[in-house]
Amino acid sequence: MAGATPRMAVEIAGIRMRNPVMVASGTFGYGVEFADVLDLGRLGAIVVKGIRIEPWAGNRAPRMVETPCGLVNAIGLQNPGAEGFIRDYLPFLRTQGVPVIVNVWGRTIEEYKRVATRFDGVEGVSGLELNISCPNIKEGGIAFGTDPKMAGRVIAAARKVTKLPLIPKLSPNAPDIARMARAAEDSGADAISLINTIPAMVINVETRRPELANVVGGLSGPAIHPVAVRLVWEAARAVKIPVIGMGGIAEARDAIELMIAGASAVAVGTANFTNPHTAPRVIDGIKDYLLRHRMRGVKQLVGSLGR
Amino acid sequence: MAGATPRMAVEIAGIRMRNPVMVASGTFGYGVEFADVLDLGRLGAIVVKGIRIEPWAGNRAPRMVETPCGLVNAIGLQNPGAEGFIRDYLPFLRTQGVPVIVNVWGRTIEEYKRVATRFDGVEGVSGLELNISCPNIKEGGIAFGTDPKMAGRVIAAARKVTKLPLIPKLSPNAPDIARMARAAEDSGADAISLINTIPAMVINVETRRPELANVVGGLSGPAIHPVAVRLVWEAARAVKIPVIGMGGIAEARDAIELMIAGASAVAVGTANFTNPHTAPRVIDGIKDYLLRHRMRGVKQLVGSLGR
Amino acid sequence: MQPRKQTPRLVRARVREHKALRGDYRFLALEFQAIGSLAQPGQFVHLRAPQLAARVLRRPFSIYSAKGNRLGILYKTVGQGTRALAEVAVGERVDVMGPLGRGFPTDRTGIVPVLVAGGYGVAPLSFLAGRLRVRGVVFVGGASARDVVLCVEDFRKLGWEVRTATEDGSRGIKGLITAPLDAWARKNRSQPLEFFACGPDGLLEAVGRLAAKGRWKAWLSLDKHMGCGLGACLACVQKVRDASGKETWARVCRDGPVFEAAEIVW
């Protein structure tokens, strides 16, 4: 076996990461919450919880319910707003030696533009993930995610106001993910990420009421992993820009699957709750895999699906 | 507790069933295969594996792979054709005292018309489930399932050639399930059923090849149950015709959830593999529930979601 | 917004003791380095129930005892997770993260502490009873005798007066614990009472109301379904009023689980 240490570093949309394993938006707060139990410096990148230009209260509780091999959440994008984030959280993140990607959202194209403008040139921010697919807000969020034209307009608007790498996050609900991915590429995206959660619902049969205050939420976790692999594969074949894959990663083999399907980097989401040490374990597991398969680096793995 | 025995019988699209628990197409063969281990007469109805007008060989193997709380299949609709089914399987089914719903499909509108024509007036067939949503065939099947106009044309064509109750089976991939449900209703459907499997993919990381010969397949099982509940809820609110709910039912509470969301009947699919006794257990569980909640019958349960 | 000073740990802790108590309650003792000096009453640990492959979330449990390297939890089997936990054998390892959250204040003096427990709410209060500087009264309520006898002897040994009530009357006064509590508080109206409560929301709300009437403080430990347990996912939120009177969401896992009653917006 053995051989030289495989190359784990990657560069996605100009963002240099020491390995391809990021943590997914909304599952890792603003980093500080996990710093107690994890060395943040080990991560490829941190994607923070979705930020709007102004603060947002999110949905009423309950906001989360467990399901078979997954969970359904309807947090509703609660966040302190761009200023609050920059003031209260970014100083800490700047000291961690890890790229920070800010997940941003708006209820209108204008709001996307404002939040993208605000982050342009802010020290310590390496890129913007444009959440055009969150199922938890009613003001158009879902329309941006399922209609390639609308998505294109949001991305183009953000493109004009920031030099930061732009990474639109696609919805699994888009009827044709390849078209959506191409629309993103054509509108100036530097990379795309997918998948966001799948719209879902849980009913408490004893009370005959929805388990979530918001009635509907988004399904995540290992349950959706096979859906994520399919969508990443379809999207990666459709575009030249890099794809960041996520959805149900619980161990290294799940991440490797997404990379073979075409993802240049991956993000761990729900599994951060199951075990906060998931991301470092996935990193170690990918390295072991590369060694075992005598591969020089992660690049060789990306899109390596044979038939 | 106690009270009178709750009324389990339902009538869906004119089909009388002794209880609302059916078995889902493709997971119960043509009934005869399960007759060894199960009294078929206990079921609400049997939906047989998808039938085309001519025989069809299906996909190459492997055709099935297990995933977290689910499985991905790409059987590819292998079937003996309408004549083969009527000759080899229907005589046995006629003797079982249970309504038989034939799941039919075609690669073109013409094929749907031919197969619907063939079953019109055939003794022992209580209804037709039109599979317009199978992800496993490439010849247009998926387009019928995601485009309300195409779906409407298929249903209208079948409507003209048969007096049998018509039950289009909707795809979870339709971008707007309410529109799709209304299109079905407007085109002459007597009921709708959902959900079919969610397109998905699994890669063997050791060989870096797809686990399924067909590369992509459909995800079913408990993993998708919360997605099914959401889609059934959305569809049921959009139409007046009855909805048959399915997707990840493994125990009575899953079926009850779908009924509270608006399903007038339900079907057990993947769980027939986990435990062939699932359907009778679900039936008993629904009855217990109705007793415990002092409900007169299943009708009271249907669409009983409170806020 | 810095990490808290008292750092929680994530370890695979060995099971040292595991036994059934009365009713559906069980006691689990884990080896956890220096937990005795780390843990505050009212804090909790977030456990991954073993052999629960179909479940993605951990389960939170109050710290019931913490001495040296021995962490004890007292739990009730209610669902899949706790039933899976009940199967764990001595010598096996359990994935545990903690101590987490902000607990009860233990340095209060010049007060008459009144502890109010509902069901498994006795767990953190039993720990608290040994750590408070003063002794007082404990009110323990539950559905039946099986729910209230837990810890009663522990409280007494520590010098606390114990009063019980059960809904079925099988032990102590018949009815909710809030009835004898209200009566007792009325009689002790002039005392510098201070409440410490853990139990279902209804109980906590009632204790809060009682405290407000007498202008007493009440420390309430909330029970919310949790995701991360670390303050990141915003699943466990409770509406509170901040210092300026504005309503916001607090995270029960990190800003709590213990809150002063006046903060909470029910």
Place this chain on the structure above:
Amino acid sequence: MQPRKQTPRLVRARVREHKALRGDYRFLALEFQAIGSLAQPGQFVHLRAPQLAARVLRRPFSIYSAKGNRLGILYKTVGQGTRALAEVAVGERVDVMGPLGRGFPTDRTGIVPVLVAGGYGVAPLSFLAGRLRVRGVVFVGGASARDVVLCVEDFRKLGWEVRTATEDGSRGIKGLITAPLDAWARKNRSQPLEFFACGPDGLLEAVGRLAAKGRWKAWLSLDKHMGCGLGACLACVQKVRDASGKETWARVCRDGPVFEAAEIVW
């Protein structure tokens, strides 16, 4: 298209014996009413591995022994399901369905039976060795000694000659079992040989080729991933040639798992 006469049953069977053998192999004995008279060699049971909540499929295992009310299986721990099965204790119950499928023909006379086993393929062949009317030779192959020593004594006690080969040479001839098998068959070219094989596809294909050369019959037990186990889901299909020479799909679970080599289209 009628249900088969010999009806499989679905029961919660009590574990009577469960022990580790060599290597990763284990033996499990279940209480199963009248299995001795029901089961045919080559048939299998479909087990639900307990405590495998995240898994929706059963696992198929050949019947290794069937006497009276005692069903034995010999299995190798390879993944999640078999590892979960290994945890089952005597006295617990396991959800089992069977006997399923069509096994080996046992009424053959006037032949020299040649059994060829790879890995856990010894399980059904060991059962077959006791039920065939005539005795012959058994070839057992595997990766190392740990894979081939299983059942060797059983075969000998039943009056069979045993030859072994291992890939690492730790027992018997070094290499694939097909080498000594081919050599032996060449020497016994004029005998009325008949092959009965169970193992990986490569082994089965080789046995089929050998049989075709000598115009012998070969009964091959196929190992396919299964869904329902009853013939309903069409997951376990194998391409075969029917009586009229047409290629069709056979269901390994119901039309097999044993097929005559000439039927199979590799």
